[in-house]
Amino acid sequence: MSACPDKTQLLHGLLDGELDAVNAAAFEAHLKTCEACNAEYLRQLSLRDRVATPGVAHRAPERLRANIEAMIAEEAAPAAHPPPRSVRRAWWAAGGAGAGGLIAAALALTIAIPQMTEASLDRQLVAGHVRSLLANHLVDIQTSNQHVVRPWFNGKVDVAPPAPELADQGFPLVGGRLDYLDGRVTPAIVYKRRLHTVNLFVWPAETRTGRDHVARRDGYSVVEWTEGGLRFAAVSDIGVDELQQFRHAFEAAAPAS
Amino acid sequence: MTSRQTPPASAAGSDPARQFRETVLPHLDAAYNFARYLSRDATVAEDIVQEAFLRAFRAFPTWRGGSAKAWLFAIVRNCFLNWAAGQGGAARVVSESTLSETQAEALANAVDLDQEDPETALIRRKDAEAIRAVIEELPEPFRETLVLRELEELSYKEIAALTATPIGTVMSRLARARQMLADMLLPPSDLAGGAPAAQEVRR
Numbered sequence: 001m002s003a004c005p006d007k008t009q010l011l012h013g014l015l016d017g018e019l020d021a022v023n024a025a026a027f028e029a030h031l032k033t034c035e036a037c038n039a040e041y042l043r044q045l046s047l048r049d050r051v052a053t054p055g056v057a058h059r060a061p062e063r064l065r066a067n068i069e070a071m072i073a074e075e076a077a078p079a080a081h082p083p084p085r086s087v088r089r090a091w092w093a094a095g096g097a098g099a100g101g102l103i104a105a106a107l108a109l110t111i112a113i114p115q116m117t118e119a120s121l122d123r124q125l126v127a128g129h130v131r132s133l134l135a136n137h138l139v140d141i142q143t144s145n146q147h148v149v150r151p152w153f154n155g156k157v158d159v160a161p162p163a164p165e166l167a168d169q170g171f172p173l174v175g176g177r178l179d180y181l182d183g184r185v186t187p188a189i190v191y192k193r194r195l196h197t198v199n200l201f202v203w204p205a206e207t208r209t210g211r212d213h214v215a216r217r218d219g220y221s222v223v224e225w226t227e228g229g230l231r232f233a234a235v236s237d238i239g240v241d242e243l244q245q246f247r248h249a250f251e252a253a254a255p256a257s
Numbered sequence: 258m259t260s261r262q263t264p265p266a267s268a269a270g271s272d273p274a275r276q277f278r279e280t281v282l283p284h285l286d287a288a289y290n291f292a293r294y295l296s297r298d299a300t301v302a303e304d305i306v307q308e309a310f311l312r313a314f315r316a317f318p319t320w321r322g323g324s325a326k327a328w329l330f331a332i333v334r335n336c337f338l339n340w341a342a343g344q345g346g347a348a349r350v351v352s353e354s355t356l357s358e359t360q361a362e363a364l365a366n367a368v369d370l371d372q373e374d375p376e377t378a379l380i381r382r383k384d385a386e387a388i389r390a391v392i393e394e395l396p397e398p399f400r401e402t403l404v405l406r407e408l409e410e411l412s413y414k415e416i417a418a419l420t421a422t423p424i425g426t427v428m429s430r431l432a433r434a435r436q437m438l439a440d441m442l443l444p445p446s447d448l449a450g451g452a453p454a455a456q457e458v459r460r
Contacts, residue, residue: 009429012435016406016413044435046443047438047442047443048407050388050442051392051408051438055389056388057408058286058294060288060306061289061299061303068306068307068310071310072314075311195300
């Protein structure tokens with residue numbers, strides 16, 4: 001410090017209102033007699049002014065706020081609450097036999113539960129999408145090779161979801177993941193669109209029927225369709241139009257199985 | 258430092274989600290600001306804050322009251338450290354001697370501040386950007402300390418607890434951080450003479 005090196009902490013303490021009354025009074029008295037310290041004090045005050053310029057502190061982006069709101073709603077919903085991620089991981093670590101049993105259990109659960117309404121499924125789809133962006137659980141298997149993604153699901157789920165590479169159409173393949181939606185283990189294929197993520201959930205068509213369906217919910221787009229005995233739902237924070245583009249690219253590339 | 262001493266979410270049955278929204282969510286901007294200056298990356302900061310809020314929500318029943326902001330910040334900080342560890346520690350290794358070109362550039366942009374310009378808003382925005390850039394270039398742990406005190410207005414005691422550092426060290430870090438900033442942002446003071454504080458605090 002320019003002035004009295006031994007007074008540096010007093011100076012900043014006063015600036016921050018962290019001095020007790022005795023020390024504050026003593027140092028204020030010192031400021032009146034020590035020109036150098038006083039100059040430094042004024043300098044620090046003007047620095048504080050500069051740093052307080054509006055726009056220096058960052059504000060959370062709206063999207064982040066929306067994601068966190070969705071997370072709270074999802075976490076707080078008691079009925080549709082999926083098991084914690086670590087538990088889900090543990091299932092798969094438990095290996096084939098155990099996993100098969102659990103899939104059976106999940107299926108039994110599906111039968112027991114009345115068919116969900118479209119709106120509530122939309123909500124779950126969006127929640128699943130948001131969840132996938134949290135805590136690095138975007139993909140369980142990360143590869144842009146479709147011949148790796150598809151076999152990876154073998155034995156883990158009761159569908160063989162197509163996972164074509166769509167990089168040429170602007171939707172590069174990122175990988176695959178197991179999610180838990182509507183009471184059953186559900187494969188999700190993950191694509192990117194620029195910096196955005198597209199989650200594509202896949203079911204056997206017989207367990208989930210319905211019209212083609214487009215929805216916008218909490219700032220996310222949902223596009224659902226049936227093709228080749230499979231039911232697809234794409235979810236992303238890109239616009240509905242772009243997500244429809246994704247659907248067309250996907251349909252064109254995925255051979256109806 | 259507004260809503261402190263909020264009572265703990267005692268009865269878990271009494272709508273924890275609402276309690277969480279009322280006591281923790283208001284600190285979202287602050288949490289993001291903190292994560293952003295720690296990570297110096299918009300996307301990473303979003304990831305960190307998102308994960309921190311998930312953890313905070315799940316841990317909310319165990320929150321014992323006190324400053325919700327300080328509690329949340331501790332979680333944000335842990336998430337950041339986890340992320341940084343995943344980066345091979347690269348994020349923490351910032352040479353103390355680099356007060357670099359980025360700063361110089363940012364400052365060059367801010368230099369014309371004193372001149373009259375009808376577009377004051379634009380200038381101010383440029384000024385804010387320049388100040389941001391200078392703060393971002395501060396080496397750790399000075400950057401963290403400065404942001405916590407100057408932008409987030411945590412007390413010395415809270416900063417000491419959050420960063421697991423003695424208060425005396427917090428104070429010297431803060432003084433050093435401010436000195437570096439002042440040297441970058443303010444015209445040289447006549448009385449500062451030839452002894453800018455840079456060499457003084459070498460913990």
